[in-house]
Amino acid sequence: MTASFPHLSEVLKILDGALKSNASMSTNYAGLLADKLEQDGQREQAMRIRERLARAPNAIAHTQDASRLSNSLPVDSESRLYTVDVSKPAKGAVLLKLSSGTMNRISEFLESVIHYDKLQALDAAMPLRLMLYGPPGTGKTQTIKWIAGELSLPLITVRCDTLIGSLLGQTSKNLRRVFEYASETPCVLFLDEFDALANARGNERDIGELQRVVISLLQNIDALEKNIVLVAASNHEQLLDRAIWRRFPFQVPLFLPDLALRTDLWKLMLGDVEIKGLDLNELAKKSEGLSGALIEQVAIDARRHAILGGTQGIDPTEIYRRLGIALALNLGKNLNDVKDEIQWLRKWDAKIFSIRELSRLYKISTRQITHLIEDKHG
Ligand SMILES: Nc1ncnc2c1ncn2[C@@H]1O[C@H](COP(=O)(O)OP(=O)(O)OP(=O)(O)O)[C@@H](O)[C@H]1O
Ligand SMILES: [Mg+2]
Incomplete structure (x- = not known):
């Protein structure tokens, strides 16, 4: 040995x-x-x-200088567009909250990257390839940025749309250039929205060509040295070919956040804004089913509302109102007007949305609110 x-x-x-x-x-x-x-x-x-x-x-x-890596970036020879984006996430600058189980698995991957040579010498190294999969907005892209930051490596994100060139055979050429580029540059090579590339079906393009793309992808992955960090993210993991899965020894699913993680995410996203009387745990309970991305969106909307409205802190009922609307949209409900909104909120939680609170929020009289709530049809 x-x-x-x-x-x-x-x-x-x-x-x-x-x-x-x-x-x-x-x-x-x-x-x-x-x-x-x-x-x-x-x-x-x-x-x-x-x-x-x-x-x-x-x-x-x-x-x-990593910020000038762009000098030799690969381009699609037909459109002349870059087929990758380069960024350099700073260590500590990417905010990320994951459940402890998920974090452990990500840390295991990081440890394998950091100690690759040692593991390799003991015949215990696995190719540094990580696949993250799970529903939209659960933090896949964010996690990969965080990983690049932790490793202090530039993040080279493949633009699958440009990469899939319009000319027959162009995609394979583009793929080869991207992989060549990545093997000459210390980096994290990131295939985002990976299913777009690794999905041989469900696309109008010529099936034959798409199969060639998958084959070419497999060949490029196989030719890549095992110590180059390759990560992929997908929210359609069921579309990915089994042969693709086999090439990624590290596979980490991201789920919609559970109660504890939702509480952490609210804390993270609301920052240090003052919210008098808001129970974060209660807010997290009421946000079941929301992704991290939607929690972030509600939090930012509420903060913006507070800033533009000139109020010092955020009004808790206002957050619940925005949360309720986000949940409705997430469920595919159509809230066309104020009446729909009020009826939905009232049904969702009549305690938070008392007639008096609704009247205050929507700046209309309690009589009108009662009227809107009872008006089921017109
Ligand atoms: N676990 C999380 N920790 C921190 N931020 C998060 C988390 N989940 C989502 N976000 C926030 O939501 C935004 C969207 O997340 P991200 O782009 O990582 O989701 P995704 O899983 O890649 O979604 P998609 O499948 O649609 O690409 C991010 O910009 C981030 O700010
Ligand atoms: Mg993403």
């Missing part, structure tokens, strides 16, 4: 870059190696690498 050599992956990538005469690949990975050494407390060594890099010709040196 070989003893573990820390950061062997980066050293090999630097070597690969040199052998391929790909200076940007070598310098990108040398930059990453310096970062890792610094994190390990080896500042002296990190500095020596950075000094070397600083001596490189300008054309090479700029590639070390």
Whole structure:
């Protein structure tokens, strides 16, 4: 058994870059190696690498800067549009709340990335490929941004729409370029809305071509080195091919938030705004069925309302009103006018939405409210 050599992956990538005469690949990975050494407390060594890099010709040196990775981004040769987006989420800047079970599984993935070389030396490494799946708005994209931030790696998000080129055969070419690009750049490669790419059915396009896309996707994944971080997110996991699933040893489902997580999400989204008399636990109970994204939307709407209305804090009943409306829309109910709204809110919770509260909220008399509630038809 070989003893573990820390950061062997980066050293090999630097070597690969040199052998391929790909200076940007070598310098990108040398930059990453310096970062890792610094994190390990080896500042002296990190500095020596950075000094070397600083001596490189300008054309090479700029590639070390992740914000300028865009110089060589892959494009669709027909539309000339970029097929990826590059961002650099800062560590600690992406707000994320997950249930403890989910967080444990994500942490396990992070640990596997961070200690890849050690695990590899002991024959215990798995390819660094993570699939997140679950309903819309449950935080899949947010989680991946957070992961990139934690790893201090640029996030390269594939634009599936541009990638699926209009010309026959173009998609496979685009895919190849994206994967090549990712293997030359330390990054998290992110296939968002993955089902758009990995779904061989349910699309008007020529079935033959789509199957070729899936095959090409599988080939690209197989050719990708196992220590490159590849993540995918999908909210139509039932559409994904079994062959695709097999390529992702880390699979984490995200569910609609449970009571505890909803409470945390409300806390996170409402921030430090003052809400007199609001019981967050009660609010979380009443928001069963809502995704994190919808909780965020209600919270932002309520905050905006408070700011524009010039009121100091948020009115709790106003939050419940917005929550009630969001729930109705989520259930596919059509609230066409004020009367529909009032009737729905009253039915949803007659205690919160007493005649008096409704009158205050909608600025109409209690008599009119009573009239609207009783008016079932006209
Ligand atoms: N668990 C969460 N923690 C923090 N923020 C969240 C969470 N879930 C949702 N959000 C918020 O909701 C917004 C939408 O979430 P996100 O885009 O990650 O959802 P998604 O699961 O990727 O949805 P889709 O399947 O529609 O792409 C995010 O911008 C984020 O602010
Ligand atoms: Mg998403």
